[in-house]
Amino acid sequence: MSNTLDKIDTQILDILQTDSNRTTKSIATELGMTTSPIFERIKKLEKEGYIKKYVAVLDNKKIGLKLTVFIGITLQGHTRSYLEKFVKEINNFPEVVECHRVSGNFDYLLKLVVEDIEAYETFIITKLTLLPYLGNVQSLIALSTSKETNKIDLSAVL
Amino acid sequence: MSNTLDKIDTQILDILQTDSNRTTKSIATELGMTTSPIFERIKKLEKEGYIKKYVAVLDNKKIGLKLTVFIGITLQGHTRSYLEKFVKEINNFPEVVECHRVSGNFDYLLKLVVEDIEAYETFIITKLTLLPYLGNVQSLIALSTSKETNKIDLSAVL
DNA sequence: TTGTTTAAAAGAATATAATTCTTTTACGAG
DNA sequence: CTCGTAAAAGAATTATATTCTTTTAAACAA
Structure with a gap:
């Protein structure tokens, strides 16, 4: 092998x-x-798992999901059991396409793809802020995206 | 049509x-x-362009690209011609998989996929900081990723 | 050098799926 | 109604994936 x-x-x-x-x-x-x-x-x-899957890549904007938003989150309570619950909830939201635990100024960084600003606000109000122990929430709204790929650079690993 | x-x-x-x-x-x-x-x-x-392309999704970690980093950047000079040049340079770096112009605390948000912390530092030192008019640079290093997909939610648009 | 082994590649044959074409069905307009 | 249109069904064909067998090339021991 x-x-x-x-x-x-x-x-x-x-x-x-x-x-x-x-x-x-x-x-x-x-x-x-x-x-x-x-x-x-x-x-x-x-x-051997180098290739995980094959997928169709859609045109978000054409389909009507015109807004990408990144949300940096800090939590107030950090018990292990709560973190797990928090992550589980977050991952279940369909508008969340990425959830990373990060070091730096936030605990978590989310990436969302939604219809528009309204849908984004709805997410914040009806989903995100309902989660307990939420600390600071800071949004970065993508005004434009010049590069967005998941093609990773293999030249580094040869 | x-x-x-x-x-x-x-x-x-x-x-x-x-x-x-x-x-x-x-x-x-x-x-x-x-x-x-x-x-x-x-x-x-x-x-009609709803489907842009079909791609293989690789296992980054298995391939040896173990680190995902987000970098928030502010620029000091904001002339239009410079912004374009800046973005062009950024987009050419193969370790940069996403580049978004954002509103909020930064001007740009990058997502990088690299081998490890060393490769990340090398990027910062030999590529990013060589760009002129660079203001504040803040990194968020992904400690773990609980969700990472580009499957977008179509239930919202029906 | 020669013979032997192994892994990869080539080439041919087969199975499966994509694609095209023709026919049928369902539905709305007049 | 019945005509016209668009979508779906079904059949036929083409292209591709997959399997199998043969060949080549490299590595190594005698």
Whole structure:
């Protein structure tokens, strides 16, 4: 069970991170190989967990979710059991797409994707502020987004 | 050219946001239809831009990129031409996966995915702080991430 | 050097799914 | 009603994924 990625693997991952509908044949052609080794490498990358899943990326704005907001949160009480409960609640909100425990000026950083400012306010009032032990809440509203990808840079790990 | 999504469309989008390798047949079965209308709806969703692309989602940590960091930045000079240059530079850094212009306590919020604390420091020293007119820089290091998805909630827009 | 082993790649064959095409159904307008 | 339209169903075809067998290349021991 080899555990490292070689050049070809990272090239495959780069391609699939950009477009996972590429055929094995077209990837093979690009990398100067035949379909079988490409196919087997992809299956291996999936099986060993380097590739977690394949997903469709939607156009948030086109769909009507025009606003991205980051929310920094500090909590007043920090008992372990409460933190777990807090995180669980937060993760269940569908408008929350990310929840990170962070070091720095906040305890948690959330990322939300919502329709508009109203939907954002509704979230704050009807969901977030109902959670107990909430300390400071600071919002960063995305006015524009020049880059937003989940394509990670593999050149660093080769 | 109809421009709204119906229930079936959002169900398809939900499925494809979770797993874009689902066959049209399996989606059809789940929704109690045949393959052709599903196929045509998907093609329409792609063509009209609701679906931007299909990508592989990798396991950052497994691949060796173990650290996610958010960086809040304020700039000292705000001339339009400089802002554009700044953003262009930032977007070219491969470790930067998101760059948002924000309102609130910062001008920009970045999200980075890097190997470790060292790689993060290297970024700060050899890339970020070389940019002129940089004001305050505040980092939020993700200690743990309980939720991280780009699956957006379509129930709000129906 | 030569023979042997192993892993990866190539090539061919098959199975599965995507895609296209034709027919049928459901529904609204006149 | 019945005509026209859009969506869905079903069948046929094409393209791709997947499997299997053969070949090549590299590593190593004799």
